[in-house]
Amino acid sequence: GAVVSQHPSRVICKSGTSVKIECRSLDFQATTMFWYRQFPKQSLMLMATSNEGSKATYEQGVEKDKFLINHASLTLSTLTVTSAHPEDSSFYICSARSSGQGNSPLHFGNGTRLTVT
Amino acid sequence: DQQVKQNSPSLSVQEGRISILNCDYTNSMFDYFLWYKKYPAEGPTFLISISSIKDKNEDGRFTVFLNKSAKHLSLHIVPSQPGDSAVYFCAASGNTGGFKTIFGAGTRLFVKA
Numbered sequence: 001g002a003v004v005s006q007h008p009s010r011v012i013c014k015s016g017t018s019v020k021i022e023c024r025s026l027d028f029q030a031t032t033m034f035w036y037r038q039f040p041k042q043s044l045m046l047m048a049t050s051n052e053g054s055k056a057t058y059e060q061g062v063e064k065d066k067f068l069i070n071h072a073s074l075t076l077s078t079l080t081v082t083s084a085h086p087e088d089s090s091f092y093i094c095s096a097r098s099s100g101q102g103n104s105p106l107h108f109g110n111g112t113r114l115t116v117t
Numbered sequence: 118d119q120q121v122k123q124n125s126p127s128l129s130v131q132e133g134r135i136s137i138l139n140c141d142y143t144n145s146m147f148d149y150f151l152w153y154k155k156y157p158a159e160g161p162t163f164l165i166s167i168s169s170i171k172d173k174n175e176d177g178r179f180t181v182f183l184n185k186s187a188k189h190l191s192l193h194i195v196p197s198q199p200g201d202s203a204v205y206f207c208a209a210s211g212n213t214g215g216f217k218t219i220f221g222a223g224t225r226l227f228v229k230a
Contacts, residue, residue, distance in 0.1 A: 004160070034218070041126065043119075044161070044206065044220040093160055095218075103149040103168075103210055106218055108160030 002028050002098035006109025013084055013116055021079045021112045023094030029074035030096035034106065035067075038091040050077040050094075084116040120144045121209050123221035130228050136194040138224050140207030143188065147209040147219075152181060152192045155204045155223070164205075165192070197228045 003026040013019050023033055031052045036044040048069055049057040056069035066088075068080040077096075081088055093111035097104050122141045130136045142150075148169040153161035167174040167181045167190065174181050180193045194201055207221040 006160070009158075036220075041222065043121070043123075043222040046217055046219065049217065095160070103166075103212075103216060105151055105153075105163035105166060106161075108153075108162070110158065110160045 002096075002107040004094065004096055004107045004109040006094055006112055008112055009110060010113045011115070013114070015085055015116055016083055019081045019084055019114060021081075021092055021094075021114075023077045023079070023096075023109055025075045025096050025098070025107075028096075028098040030077075030098070031074060033071060033077040033094055033096045035069065035077075035079050036093045036095065038093065038111075044093065047079075047092075050079075052077075081114065084114070086116045089114055089116045119221075120147075121207055121219050121221040123207050123224050125224050126222070127225040127227065130197045130226065132199055132228055132230050133196045136192075136197045136201065136226055136228065138192040138194075138205050138207070138226065140190050140192075140221055141188055142190075142209050144209070144211070144219075145188070147211045149210050150181070150183060150190050151208045151210070151218070152179075153206040153208060153220075155206060161206055194226075197226075199228050199230050202226055202228045 005024045007022045033050040035047045047062045050069045050071040052071045058064045071077040095106040095108045151166040152164045154164045155161040183190045204223045206223045210218045
């Protein structure tokens with residue numbers, strides 16, 4: 001089955017530093033990847049759509065300069081949380097479709113728990 | 118604005134009985150609905166889906182029902198097993214939304230042995 005690998009699974013950083021999260025599709029190519037954020041006991045909130053070779057599309061209310069997305073290849077997308085603050089502490093999770101069909105299910109990574117102290 | 122709502126944060130069911138998880142949506146442009154299952158420290162995994170042109174889809178112990186007029190769908194698990202204990206997310210997507218998938222808040226299912 002389609003596998004999405006996300007790294008790191010957990011990171012603790014100091015306020016003001018930047019953190020990079022990697023998302024890889026291991027056995028398929030993904031022209032589009034999706035980054036979600038989840039607060040405790042809340043839904044997965046779509047942050048942005050990462051497009052290979054072009055700019056990411058951000059959802060309303062998500063700061064593109066704060067959450068930098070790079071999708072340099074068909075198997076790798078990165079999310080960088082710049083100048084992190086405690087309010088950025090959250091669970092970040094990426095996903096991708098292995099099929100080109102728009103309604104095909106998403107395959108998720110295991111997520112990254114970010115804690116900013 | 119919550120477009121996909123799961124109003125029950127948790128559900129407890131006895132092993133062997135039926136589990137019914139409910140989901141409501143507000144956007145009539147959604148045309149595809151999915152259920153995902155999530156264990157702790159793992160990403161969600163796809164469970165079952167249904168197109169808006171259908172009202173039922175069955176896969177083994179899992180059946181999803183869609184009531185378009187009520188903008189409501191439900192996931193039935195029968196018989197429930199202890200291994201089904203997890204968080205279940207309802208999700209929806211549509212062509213007009215660029216196929217972005219919108220998730221509900223999830224329902225934690227406990228299946229007691």
